[in-house]
Amino acid sequence: MPEAGERILVVGPSWVGDMVMAQSLFKTLKAADPAARLGVVAPAWSRPILERMAEVDEVAALEVGHGEFGWGARRRLAATLRGRFDRAIVLPRSWKSALVPFLARIPRRTGFHGEQRYALLNDRRHLDKAVLDQTVKRFVALGLPAEASRRGDFPVPFPSLRRDDANLAALxxxxxxxxxxxxxxxxxxxxxxxxxxxxxxFRTLAEALIAEGFEVRVLGGPKDAPAGEAIAGGLAHVHNLCGQTRLADAVDLLADCCQAVTNDSGLMHVAAAAGTRVQAIYGSSSPAYTPPLTDAAEIHTLALDCSPCFERHCPLGHTNCLRQLTPARLLAAIRAS
Structure with a gap:
């Protein structure tokens, strides 16, 4: 019989884009030990994304609402995992995120220092933000020996999500x-x-693309439906699919597109991992910190003096970092790709 590999549990992040980027860690772990068995503790909504990753063997859904502590849910989940894993890697830096591996009595528990987690983690790493200057690098670093992770010169494999052709045909x-x-x-x-x-x-660009013979698919969650209607309303060949598809459907619909025009969002990372060419728009955030993980991407940013500010709302009230990025620039990039 082949020798059994290490049993590794990863406590995953709580955002779509971060969960996609976590696949770079999963690939790194499997490359180091192809026989490893990889489980992921993750919110239930992320299961469709994780099921499209060849490296993930098991998803342990944590049924806790965003921002909730969920002591009972964490304790119950830990009980089901006890004795089944050799090592745990905790990607979020919160105290509560380290509870499940601790309660499951997993022998080795790795994570960055943060929120006084001294008792919960026994392989604590210092986060040098100058060396690990991207979210994905921080994820991958936790899967490497401490010395290798401190150098920051390790390879970062790109995420890649499987496409379901039967589901795509149904869509x-x-x-x-x-x-x-x-x-x-x-x-x-x-x-x-x-x-x-x-x-x-977006609407001006959609009108130009329709005139050039393209179909436009507007993707997002239910909260994005009004935005989708503002783009698609009254236009032939523009489909507002916001709130009408599942997360797994978005993978297939994006894999079927030749390009995607997107804000710095979770679906941007899904598009990159689905193999779609990405036209990525950055305003308050920075492509240096959360770039689309693909060689097929073009970054659109004006790099104004006031950006990136990393604020939810423009502190100056004008959002010029985005408003002054014209549809003509995006159209020219699409034509040139």
């Missing part, structure tokens, strides 16, 4: 898609409006 039929090359638009950004390109810019 085409259900929403009347196809017949033209498709371009996705993602107007939402959970963090706040300082990351959102103006809707009138």
């Amino acid at each position: 085409h039929d259900a929403h009347g898609l196809g017949g033209r090359p498709a371009i996705a638009m993602m107007p939402g950004a959970e963090y706040g409006p300082a990351k959102q390109w103006p809707l009138e810019h």
Whole structure:
């Protein structure tokens, strides 16, 4: 019989984009030990994303609302994991995120210093933000020996999500898609409006793309539906799919698009991992910190003196870092790709 690999439990993040970026860690762990068994503690909503990752063997859903402590849920989940893992890697830096591996009595528990987690973690790492200057690097670093992680010169494999062709065909039929090359638009950004390109810019770009023979698919959650209608309303070949598809559907719909125009958002990272060429728009955030993890991306940022500010709302009230990024610039980039 082949020798059994290490059993590793990863406590995953709570945002779509971060969960996609966590696949870079999963790939690193499997490359080091192909026989390793990898489990991921994650919010239930993230299961469809994790199930598209070849490296993930098990998803342990943590049924806790965003911001809730959820002591009972964490304790119950830990009881089901006890004795089943050799090592745990805790990606979030909060105290509560380290509870499940501790309560599950996993022998080695790795994570960055933060929120006085001294008793919960026994392999605590110092976070040098100058060396680990990207979220994805911080994730991968926790899967490496301490000395290698401190150097910061390690490879970071790109995420890659599997496409389900049968589901894609069903989506085409259900929403009347196809017949033209498709371009996705993602107007939402959970963090706040300082990351959102103006809707009138999206609509102007959509009108130009339709005139050039494209189909446009506007993707997002239920909260993005009004934004999707502002873009798609009254336009032929523009489909407002916000709130009408599941997260797994977004993977397939994006993989089927030739390009995606997107704010710095979770769906930007999904598009990159689905293999779509990404036109990524940055306002209050920085492409140096959370870039799309793909070689097929073009970054659009004006790098004004006031940006990146990393605020949810523009402190100056004008959001010029986004408003002055014109639809003509994005159209030219799409044509050139």
